[in-house]
Amino acid sequence: MKTSGNAPARGRAGLLASLAAALAIGLSPVTAYAADPVKLNFWDMIWGPPEYIDAAKELVAEFNKENPGIQVEYRSVPWNNWYQTFVTAISAGTAPDLSTGAGYQAVQLYDLGAIRPIDDLIEEMKASGDLDDFLPGTVDTLRYDDHYVALPWGIDIRVWFYRKDMLDAAGLKVPTTWAELREAAKATTKDGKFGILASGDTGGSHFLYNAILNNGGGLFNEERKLDLKSERNVEAFEALAGMVADGSVSPASTGYNSDDRRGAFNRGQGAFTLDGPGLISQAGDAADKIGVVPPLAGPHGDKGTIFWVNNIMVYEQTKHPEEVKTFLKWWSKNQTPLWTKGNTGQLPTRKSIAANDYFKQQASRGYVLENYVPIGKTTATHAAGIFPALNEVEGEGVMQTFAQELWQGKPLDQILDTADGRLKSIVKE
Numbered sequence: 001m002k003t004s005g006n007a008p009a010r011g012r013a014g015l016l017a018s019l020a021a022a023l024a025i026g027l028s029p030v031t032a033y034a035a036d037p038v039k040l041n042f043w044d045m046i047w048g049p050p051e052y053i054d055a056a057k058e059l060v061a062e063f064n065k066e067n068p069g070i071q072v073e074y075r076s077v078p079w080n081n082w083y084q085t086f087v088t089a090i091s092a093g094t095a096p097d098l099s100t101g102a103g104y105q106a107v108q109l110y111d112l113g114a115i116r117p118i119d120d121l122i123e124e125m126k127a128s129g130d131l132d133d134f135l136p137g138t139v140d141t142l143r144y145d146d147h148y149v150a151l152p153w154g155i156d157i158r159v160w161f162y163r164k165d166m167l168d169a170a171g172l173k174v175p176t177t178w179a180e181l182r183e184a185a186k187a188t189t190k191d192g193k194f195g196i197l198a199s200g201d202t203g204g205s206h207f208l209y210n211a212i213l214n215n216g217g218g219l220f221n222e223e224r225k226l227d228l229k230s231e232r233n234v235e236a237f238e239a240l241a242g243m244v245a246d247g248s249v250s251p252a253s254t255g256y257n258s259d260d261r262r263g264a265f266n267r268g269q270g271a272f273t274l275d276g277p278g279l280i281s282q283a284g285d286a287a288d289k290i291g292v293v294p295p296l297a298g299p300h301g302d303k304g305t306i307f308w309v310n311n312i313m314v315y316e317q318t319k320h321p322e323e324v325k326t327f328l329k330w331w332s333k334n335q336t337p338l339w340t341k342g343n344t345g346q347l348p349t350r351k352s353i354a355a356n357d358y359f360k361q362q363a364s365r366g367y368v369l370e371n372y373v374p375i376g377k378t379t380a381t382h383a384a385g386i387f388p389a390l391n392e393v394e395g396e397g398v399m400q401t402f403a404q405e406l407w408q409g410k411p412l413d414q415i416l417d418t419a420d421g422r423l424k425s426i427v428k429e
Contacts, residue, residue, distance in 0.1 A: 037071045038323045043086075043099035045077050047154065047310075048344035055342030063330055070323045083395070090114045090317070097318040098328060103308030103378075104391035106142065106150035111388045116314040117147035121325050130333075138349040141309045141378060143385040150311035151332060154346030157307035157376050158206045158274050159368055160293035166193070166271040177297045178214075178239055181272065185248035188271035195248035197270030203258035204403035205394075207274050209306035209379060211236035216302040218381035219393065226429055228420045234412075235299065241412045253407040266290075277368040278345035292364050295375055307376030310346060347373060389427040398422045 044056055053076045060074040075096070077085060082102065086109065089095045095114065109115045122139065125131040131139060138152040160181075162174060166188050175181040185195025198207050212218060217232035227233065243249050250270055253261070258275075265273045266286040272293070273279075280290050295303045312331070318324050338344050340358045347369055348354045359366045379390055393399070402419045406412070 037069050038320050040070060040072045040098070040318075040320060040324060040327060041075065041096040042072050042327070043075045043077050043096040045082065045100050045102075046079060047100070047338070047346055048342050052338065052342035052344050055337045058341070059331070059334060059337060062334070063327060067326065067330075070320075070326060072327055087112075090315070093317060095315040095317045097320065097324050098312060098314045100153065100310065100312050101150075102391070103156070103310055104386055104388075104394065106311055106313040107144045107386045108388045108391040109313070110144065110147075110149045114316055115149055116316045116318065116321065117149060118151060118314055118325075118328075119148055121151065121328065122148045124325075125329070130329075133350050133352050135349050135351060135354070135373065138309050140384075141380075141386060142311055144387055149386075150313040151328060152309045152311050152349040153332060153335065154310040154344065155307055155349055155373060155376065156310060156346055157277060157368065157372055158210050158305050159277055159279075159372050160296065161265070161273055161275060161279055162291050162293050163265070163268060163271050163289055164291050165268065165289050174291065174293055175296065176294055178299060181293075181296060182239070182243055182246070182248070185243055185272060186246050189246070189248045193268070194250035194270045195246075195272060196243055196253075197250050197256070197261050197265050197273045198253035198403070198407055199256040199258050199261040200254045200400065200404040200407065201257040202394075202400055203261065203275075204253070204256075204407070205399035206306055207240065208237070208399055208403055208406075210274055211240055213304040213306055213377045213381060214296060214302060215239075215298040216300060216304070218377070219379050220381070220383045220389075222382050222384075224380075224383045224387055224389065226420070226423055226427060228423060229416055232300075234416070237406070237412055237416065239299075240406060241409075244407060244409050249407055251407070254404045276345050277347055277365050277372075278343075280364045281343075281362060282345075292367050295371055303375045304377050305372060305375060307373070307378065309349065309378070392426050393423060396422075396426050398426070 042060065046053065057074050060072050064071050086095070090109070106115050122131065134152060139148070142148055142150045142152060167174065167184065170187045172184050172187060175184050189195045198204055212233045215232045215236040217230055217236055219226065219228060221227045261273060262275060262279065264270055266283045280287050283290055295305070297303055312328060314321070314324050314328070336353050336356055339348065339353070340356065347365065354369050359369060378386070379394065380386055398419050402415055405415045
């Protein structure tokens with residue numbers, strides 16, 4: 001606030017007194033003299049059970065109390081039609097100042113000119129040493145077009161689980177390789193139960209991503225060109241098709257959604273399934289009967305699985321980029337309650353949060369953090385960073401259809417040709 005050199009003495013004295021009072025309680029002169037606090041809109045996806053929303057609201061309230069010159073309004077956004085929700089807001093000029101979102105949302109909206117790069121924030125965090133608190137690779141995963149398009153906060157990853165009771169009854173050890181998994185799946189397929197429980201929804205496509213990345217393959221090559229029919233990918237698909245041919249994959253998998261699959265697994269109708277790290281904590285009375293399969297070695301010794309680095313992005317429409325940056329830095333450091341109170345199913349991208357006793361008490365999540373996260377790979381593998389085609393490939397349902405037809409036992413070469421053609425048309429190759 002600028003004052004005239006002709007201001008009355010008492011006005012200057014009052015101004016100085018007010019500034020002194022502001023400084024005494026830790027406010028900057030700018031904050032103290034803002035006519036109204038800066039208001040920011042923060043849209044957050046629903047990343048967990050109802051208590052997640054409560055925990056997030058409490059965090060925002062805490063920030064607002066500590067930062068009276070910046071007041072954040074929290075909005076919880078459901079996953080149904082989430083993309084349309086954001087695109088509509090952007091088109092109408094009512095986009096939030098910042099939001100969380102799906103793993104590749106930031107890069108797709110950035111390509112539409114709607115996302116503000118956070119290169120300046122990354123540089124500040126690098127200079128302060130704060131960037132070192134993030135798990136390796138998580139920050140650079142969100143780099144596109146020589147810009148950082150978002151800040152990581154959570155990891156969604158796929159992990160193999162097994163039923164201890166079914167393996168014990170069959171006298172089997174926990175598999176450590178693909179070959180051992182196939183044999184164990186065959187041995188536990190009997191009496192109306194199956195070795196593998198999969199699904200035909202988006203979660204079903206995760207079996208495909210897991211397999212190709214576990215075998216050193218990937219949907220794209222280094223030039224970001226589709227590579228669905230690469231030798232390593234085909235080998236991985238053949239391994240899954242082989243288990244279907246064995247009769248080890250439940251025929252109900254084609255029609256299952258992920259909740260159906262989890263429910264059947266928790267009831268002991270299958271020996272193995274692929275899911276997120278929160279499966280055991282959500283299994284109720286069945287929790288003590290479920291274990292985590294160690295990362296499997298593929299036929300060439302490769303280990304890997306699919307993961308997504310979920311993130312927070314800033315919108316070009318914001319009128320308060322500095323205040324957004326202040327909130328974003330605070331939120332990133334202080335979000336531990338999203339786990340300890342909110343029970344989010346994500347895993348943290350910050351080492352300091354991952355070290356919390358919460359993850360030591362939940363042994364399965366701690367195991368996944370230590371053993372699965374370091375081998376996690378995105379659907380961008382083998383290309384660097386992220387790019388818009390990733391969202392298009394995952395969002396168009398091609399890989400879901402692939403999974404459904406695979407579980408049905410349709411000829412793999414036909415499935416591959418159809419999926420390859422459809423994906424190339426989507427990314428315009």
